[in-house]
Amino acid sequence: MPIKTDGQERRSIALEFELPGTPDQVWRAIATGPGISSWFVPSEVEERQGGAVAFHLGPGLESTGEVTAFEPPRCFAYVEPGWSETAPPLGTEFVIEARAGGTCVVRLVHSLFTTQSDWDDELGSMETGWPPFFEVLKLYLTHFAGQPGTSIRPTGQHAGSDAEAWALLTGKLNLADAALGQRRAAPAETAPPLAGTVERISEGGNHRELTLRLDQPAPGLAMVGAYSWGGITRAAVSLYFYGDDALAVAARQEPVWDDWMAEHFKTPPAAGKTG
Known part of the structure; x- marks a missing residue:
């Protein structure tokens, strides 16, 4: 979808998603800290x-802002001054x-008040960045709605x-050539515990991802992806755990996955440097 401009010198993009649940259920998922943390990144509102x-987007990466509209269960808006x-x-x-x-349509609009195209x-890129997370949200509302979650x-x-x-x-995690509806399990000798049913596969451009509904190491979801951004190629595994033991499971799994990533996806040396 192209970037829109209007008479207010605003540049914007708009996306729509259909989600299962009542307006109240969807509102709690997209307009509260615990809700957003259950499908996006750890957040506070x-x-x-x-x-x-x-x-909290990652180690050392955080975006903060201010709520500009809070009208449950219909409209939630905020502004992030230092996003880029x-x-x-x-x-x-x-x-x-x-x-x-029993469904809702959510319309998401991102806006920049500027006439410049420097950040287009x-x-x-937010058009391709949001859909995988909204797929996680859809699965959360379908299978884990209302349960406490962490990631x-x-x-x-x-x-x-x-x-x-x-x-x-995908080779290390036994996800190569996976098909929708298949149950896949990562080999214990090459990866941390990871097993579940394939719910989504997307490959295109410089972004590839797959979503699993987990039964191991605990009930939850995993979004496995590889992408290029700013000239850097990254691999990421976003793991969402639900239920009363979610925090404990995440605390056990995080150092295991961090070590695994450090072993297989080390930061490449800067150009011109060796050793």
Whole structure:
């Protein structure tokens, strides 16, 4: 979808997703800290207009902002002033509309108030960045709605292309040539515990991913992916655990996965440096 401009000198993109659940259920998932943490990244939300929001995107990576609309169960919006160095503040708005049959349509709009196209690539990349997380949200609402959840996101780098990183990652995890509906289990001798049913596969451009509904090491979801961003090829495994033991499972699994990533996806040396 192309980036839109309007008479207010605003540049924006809009996406729509259909999700299972009532407006209240969807609202709790997209407008509260525990809800967002169950399908996106660890997050905090002060549930009021003018409240603070914080998204913990990875080690040393955090984006903060302010709630600009909090109208349950329909509209949640916030602005992130420092989302990308010198870029103007990024506005985000979620609007929930009920549909027949127990589903809701969520409309997501990202906006930059600027006439400059300097950040169009980053704004446009959000179109491909959000859908995998909304697939996780859809599975969460379908199979784990209301359960407490937490996540870990072990990440590494690869010196080659995203296709090469994907081949290595899926090979080690026994996910190469996986098909929808299959149950796959990672070999114990080459990977941490990971087993479940393939729910989604997406390959295109410089981004490849697969989503599993986990039965091992605990009930949850795993989004396995390889992608290129800013000239760097990365491999990532986003693991979401649900239920009363979710925090304990995450605490046990995080160091195991971090060590595994460090072994197989080490940060490549800088150009011109060796050793």
